[in-house]
Amino acid sequence: MDSEIGFILDTRLANDCHKVTDLELSHVLLMNDERYPWLILVPRRKDIREIHHLSTHDRNLLFCEIIKVSEYLERKFQPIKLNIGALGNIVSQLHIHILARNANDAAWPGPVWGHSTAVPYSAIQLERLKKDMTKAFI
């Protein structure tokens, strides 16, 4: 689409995550850290750093996609709490973290950002999760 012209996924996001699928506005990425079910939405728009810098149309799409991913994570993982965050202090390209927390996870009850080194998924875990997520988001 024209509105995607010039969009390039930040290399740090690309390196830390696996691509799951595309929603109408956003790439859906899976953080490569088996300790938390952790998805990231990256709106395919060039040079956007903040949610309120999106057009009204794109904001509405993003909010719908945040809800969609939240509902999936709750249904699939029954977390004690979801954490949603748009930070961008290190990678300024707009991206929204949505992850499922549990009382026995590595960072609980603190935030996951900057907590400790990721523990990558195995190839089998990854294959299974990506398949489930892709199906859920069609």
Add this chain to the structure above:
Amino acid sequence: MDSEIGFILDTRLANDCHKVTDLELSHVLLMNDERYPWLILVPRRKDIREIHHLSTHDRNLLFCEIIKVSEYLERKFQPIKLNIGALGNIVSQLHIHILARNANDAAWPGPVWGHSTAVPYSAIQLERLKKDMTKAFI
């Protein structure tokens, strides 16, 4: 309003923050930490822990209020980055943090949550900020 019946602000949020004003859905609280311009939206709805548990009507109100507060913080403080977060690992009552970050602030580039002890505002700072915010949100 009927939909507010049974809503009680969590005492930890009440203790850590100052009340600024009310928007259509949410209380607007100011975190009592002079190191970051930090507002918190608390939807006045009983027993809600997650954004996607709100009704569609309330979700839309919340998203508009997040945008309104984001625009205010950007206009007033010209931050290098906004941070928006709905965590709730410690206080489960739904509340959304929206704060202005700068490269010389205490926690930069990490998240502010759980970073270090708050530095309270002086009475004069507080009075001035609350007045400005109340005016901005009318």
